[in-house]
Amino acid sequence: SFIFGSFATIRCDSGFVLRGKQKLKCIKDIENIGTGGKWDAETPTCEAISCGYPGVPEQGAMDNTNYNYPSNITFSCFSGYILRGASVLHCPLTGTWTAPVPECIGNHFRHSKPH
Structure with missing residues (x-):
């Protein structure tokens, strides 16, 4: 009392x-x-403490929908794409993801023939 x-x-x-x-x-x-x-x-x-929705890369996916401290999110790319950037983001006490959302880049290499 x-x-x-x-x-x-x-x-x-x-x-x-x-x-x-x-x-x-x-x-x-x-x-x-x-x-x-x-x-x-x-x-x-x-x-x-929430880091907020980070977004999902085009042609990619993430494994978690918990954006609060101390969660981790792992990103992956669909077949034919490679991940550029951090594959795992961590939500620390600061409430800001430890890295930007990665990109999924097409893994299509074009070969040109010399003339």
């Missing part, structure tokens, strides 16, 4: 970010007398 005028400090576990006020003050609830107190702001929430 909290005494009027006291504070509560809200913290999130690693991998989560606080949305809202970190420090709340216990105040009297003058609208609902007899119910005790209330906080001076809405209760904050802890949301998972």
